[in-house]
Every structure is written in C-alpha cells, then in structure tokens.
Amino acid sequence: MGFLKWLGLGRPRDAPPVQDNVRDSSGTFLFGTANSGERVDEKSALQISTVYACVRLLAETIASLPLHLYCYIDDGKEKATDHPLYKLLYRQSNPEMTSFVFRETMMTHLLLWGNAYAQIIRDGRNNILGLYPLLPENVEVDRNENGELYYIYHAYTDDVPGERDKDIYFRRDEIFHIPGLGFNGLVGFSPIAMMKNSLGTTLAVEKYGASFFKNGAQPSGVLEHPGVLKDPAKIRENWSAVYGGANNAHRVAVLEEGLQYKPISLPPEDSQFLSTREFGVEEICRMFRVPPHLVQSLKHATFSNIEHQAIDFVQHSITPWAVRFEQAIIKDLLLETEQDSYFPKFNLDGLLRGDYQSRMNGYATGFSNGFLSPNDIRRLENMDPIPDEMGGNFYMVNGSYVQLKDAGIYAKNGQSNTEERNS
Structure with a gap:
C-alpha cells in the first residue's frame, strides 16, 4: 500500500466511496477465437489489406494535418509559439520522433486498441520536454484507495530506456491518454475485439483463397x-x-x-468466394467509417459523388478524431491555469477545399461581401501576401447594398434635389 499512499494525499472521511469502474471498459476479454475459427487480435487484423489501408489512411491523415497551439487575445487568437508545448505538437514530440510520426503512432494505437498512451517528460518547472508513446497492450489503468487514477506499464521490452521486465507505475499527470469509444468514458474498448467475428470471417476467406491457389487452383x-x-x-x-x-x-x-x-468441391464462384471478399471490404470500411473509394474500392464511386464523399469523410470521420485528440491535449498537457488561455487546433481547411472553380467562386463571394480581403484569399491558396500600400488587407463591399428599411431613400432624395434645381 506504500505506493498507493504515495499516489494520493488522502480523502476526507465523509467523502462518498469511489467505484472502480475502470477495468470494466477495457474490452480485452473480447480478444480470441471468432466464430469462424480464426484467432483475431490487433496484429492478425492488420494483416487484412483493408484494415491496414483504413488504419494507415486515418493515421496518416491526422498526422499530416497542421496542429498548432493558440492563445486567446483581445481581438481573436494567435499562435503561441513561445509556449514549450508548441514545438512538441507542431514539429518534434521528442528527440527521436517528429510530430508526424508521434501522431501517426498514437492514432494507430487508438484505432487498433481503442486507447493511446504516451509518457510525459517534464522539467522541474513542470514544462513538458517530450512525449513518448507506450504500447497500449502493456498498459493497465486502475484506481488507488483515494479514488485517483494511476497507470501500470508492463515493460517487457526495452521500449522504456533502462527498464525491462518491470512494472512501472505512473501518476495521472505523467501520462497522456486518448481514450476511444468505451463504456465509461475512462478507458476505450478495442474496435478489433468488438468486431472479431466480422474480421474472423474475412481472415477465413483469405485463408481459403490462399489454400485454393496453393492446391493448384483446382477443386479437391x-x-x-x-x-x-x-x-x-x-x-x-x-x-x-x-x-x-x-x-x-x-x-x-x-x-x-x-x-x-x-x-x-464447389468452384469458388459457386460458393460466392469473390462476393464474400467484396462484402468484407465494405464491412471493414463501415467499421472504420472510411469511404470505400479511399481504400481503392471504386465499385460504387462516380465522378459526380466522389468529391462529396471526400468532404463527408472529413466531416464525419476525421473531425471526431481531431476533436478527441485536441481535448485530450487540453486535459493532459495543459496546466489548469493555462486551459482558459491556450487551446490546440487542427487545420482542416486543406481537406475541405473543393475544385478550383468552386474555390474561386467562393472567394469572389467572400471578397464582394466584405469578409475576405485579397491577402485572406492568398493565404488560403498558399500565396505570398500583397503589400498594404497595394490594398492587400482592404475589405471591400458592393456600394449598392443598403438596408431594407433604407430602400427608396436615395431615390426620394434624388427627386427632391432635382425639383429644387428646376425651381
């Protein structure tokens, strides 16, 4: 109990008991053999080409998005480039990993295990110096006698420098944790474990196909x-x-x-071998909420709807993951005194850009209605700004626009002036 007392400073005697509902949400017990007879876990599932494609697509998309730390100012926001966390999120999360690699690794863990963990390295002033991903299969979450969360990392390898075959205990403020969908909001369950029967069917079909060709592509x-x-x-x-x-x-x-x-034996076309494989692709895309055309399944894609499917992918697939990532950063990486002044933000504008003609029409509408300047438009198109003396930051509006209540006033005043000149 010495470690548990070290984790917490004690609870009031009249405080209500804290229920230990952490372990119930892990979902690890769901791993194992599917109804098809195939054993399914995160590593075997990743051998399915569609699972690999979906995980890679989502992880690389989140990793490639610009992620900046902002601070609130009087007239809006500005990048907090002086904050120690800015470089870790935008450029390099630790001396061994770029921000891209770190976020790609965290998203891969999140998609396969349902949780992503990273060790937080701080200095004596509580500034964060680095973030190191931890294998989620080796992490265990529990509560101490005071109701506070702590983390146990089973270091079976050398992924933690100097620690091997040990159980390493971390306090709540030493772990950056992004939980996925779960039953209690504290720990996410594994999507692979929850969908093991569907993935097991796909694994069985692929094993059947490999055996079919191994035996000379002829029926037994x-x-x-x-x-x-x-x-x-x-x-x-x-x-x-x-x-x-x-x-x-x-x-x-x-x-x-x-x-x-x-x-x-029946030939594969009679046993619907190809149809079963195609259905497996759709089933996995449905699981990860990825449009099939993004994993090279173009059966139902057309030139008229593929752009809208891409926008739908950003709105309903990427945005929830980005918000989950952003709020976890606020919760775990910003001090309580900083959470009202700083916030992280992914830039999704590049993914939502339409074709060239649609963008130009949108810019023309924004400029003529006064909410976009020439330099605003040029920044969106990654172009150099126009100097102020040439009107780069001017906001224009069509002068013929008047309020509804003022309609007709100009005509009435113009008629009065004409009558006065004629008299």
Missing part, C-alpha cells in the same frame, strides 16, 4: 481405383507432389491401371 477431389491399393497414402503424396501448387496448375494428368479423378 477423389482418386478412385477399381482394385485394392496396397499404399494409398503414397499415391496421394505423389499426386500432390506432381499436380499440387499454383505452379503445377493445368498440367496434364496421366492415370494408370484404371485410376479415375473425380472432383467433389
């Missing part, structure tokens, strides 16, 4: 002999050696002594 069958064979096993082995395997497909078989070959 029966060798019939009119008499009694002294060594049937030897005949079967000789047959497999000569005609088995994809390299021996379509070879002409020579049968002696009345031996006959009769196929007994």
Whole structure:
C-alpha cells in the first residue's frame, strides 16, 4: 500500500466511496477465437489489406494535418509559439520522433486498441520536454484507495530506456491518454475485439483463397481405383507432389491401371468466394467509417459523388478524431491555469477545399461581401501576401447594398434635389 499512499494525499472521511469502474471498459476479454475459427487480435487484423489501408489512411491523415497551439487575445487568437508545448505538437514530440510520426503512432494505437498512451517528460518547472508513446497492450489503468487514477506499464521490452521486465507505475499527470469509444468514458474498448467475428470471417476467406491457389487452383477431389491399393497414402503424396501448387496448375494428368479423378468441391464462384471478399471490404470500411473509394474500392464511386464523399469523410470521420485528440491535449498537457488561455487546433481547411472553380467562386463571394480581403484569399491558396500600400488587407463591399428599411431613400432624395434645381 506504500505506493498507493504515495499516489494520493488522502480523502476526507465523509467523502462518498469511489467505484472502480475502470477495468470494466477495457474490452480485452473480447480478444480470441471468432466464430469462424480464426484467432483475431490487433496484429492478425492488420494483416487484412483493408484494415491496414483504413488504419494507415486515418493515421496518416491526422498526422499530416497542421496542429498548432493558440492563445486567446483581445481581438481573436494567435499562435503561441513561445509556449514549450508548441514545438512538441507542431514539429518534434521528442528527440527521436517528429510530430508526424508521434501522431501517426498514437492514432494507430487508438484505432487498433481503442486507447493511446504516451509518457510525459517534464522539467522541474513542470514544462513538458517530450512525449513518448507506450504500447497500449502493456498498459493497465486502475484506481488507488483515494479514488485517483494511476497507470501500470508492463515493460517487457526495452521500449522504456533502462527498464525491462518491470512494472512501472505512473501518476495521472505523467501520462497522456486518448481514450476511444468505451463504456465509461475512462478507458476505450478495442474496435478489433468488438468486431472479431466480422474480421474472423474475412481472415477465413483469405485463408481459403490462399489454400485454393496453393492446391493448384483446382477443386479437391477423389482418386478412385477399381482394385485394392496396397499404399494409398503414397499415391496421394505423389499426386500432390506432381499436380499440387499454383505452379503445377493445368498440367496434364496421366492415370494408370484404371485410376479415375473425380472432383467433389464447389468452384469458388459457386460458393460466392469473390462476393464474400467484396462484402468484407465494405464491412471493414463501415467499421472504420472510411469511404470505400479511399481504400481503392471504386465499385460504387462516380465522378459526380466522389468529391462529396471526400468532404463527408472529413466531416464525419476525421473531425471526431481531431476533436478527441485536441481535448485530450487540453486535459493532459495543459496546466489548469493555462486551459482558459491556450487551446490546440487542427487545420482542416486543406481537406475541405473543393475544385478550383468552386474555390474561386467562393472567394469572389467572400471578397464582394466584405469578409475576405485579397491577402485572406492568398493565404488560403498558399500565396505570398500583397503589400498594404497595394490594398492587400482592404475589405471591400458592393456600394449598392443598403438596408431594407433604407430602400427608396436615395431615390426620394434624388427627386427632391432635382425639383429644387428646376425651381
């Protein structure tokens, strides 16, 4: 209990008891053999091409987005480049990893295990010096007797320098934790574990296809002999050696002594082999909420809807992950005194850009209505700004626009002036 007392300074005697509902949300018990007979875990699932493509797409997209730390000012916000956390989020999370690699690793953990953990290295002034990802399969979350969370990392490898085959205990403020979808909001469950039956079916279909081509892409069958064979096993082995395997497909078989070959299996098209594989792609895309065309499944994609599918991907797939990441940064990496002054933000504008003509029409509307200046537009197009003396930061508006209540006043005043001149 010495460590537990070290974690917490004590609780009031009249405080309500804290229920330990952390372990119930892990979902690790769901790993194992699927109904198809295939064992499914995060590593075997990643061997499915569609799972690999979806995880890589989401992880690389989040990692490639610009991530800046901002601070509030009187008239809006500005980048907090002087804050120690700015460089870690935008450029380099630790001496061994760029920000891209760090976020890519964290998103991969989050997509496969449902949780992403990183060790926080601080200096004596509580400034963060580095963030190091931890393997989520080795992390255990629990509560101490005071109801405070702590983390146990089972260091079975050298991923933590100087620590091997040890249980390392971390306080709450030493871990950066991004939980995925879970039952209690504290620990996420693994999407792979929850979808093990669907993924197990895909693994079984791929194993069947590999076995099909291994056996010469020919249905299995029966060798019939009119008499009694002294060594049937030897005949079967000789047959497999000569005609088995994809390299021996379509070879002409020579049968002696009345031996006959009769196929007994259904061809793959009759057992809907290809249809099952296509359905597996759609099922996995549905699981990760990824449009099929982004993993090179273009069966239902057309030129008229593919742009809208891409925008829908940003709005309903990328944005929730980005918000989850941003709020975890506020919760774990910013001090309580900083959380009202600083905030991180992913820039999604580049992903939401339409085609060239649509962008130009939108810019023209923004400029003519006075909420975009020439330099605002040029920054969105990654172009150098126009100097102030040339009107780069001017905001224009069409002078013919008037308020509804003032409609007709100009015409009335103009008629009065004309009458005065005529008189």
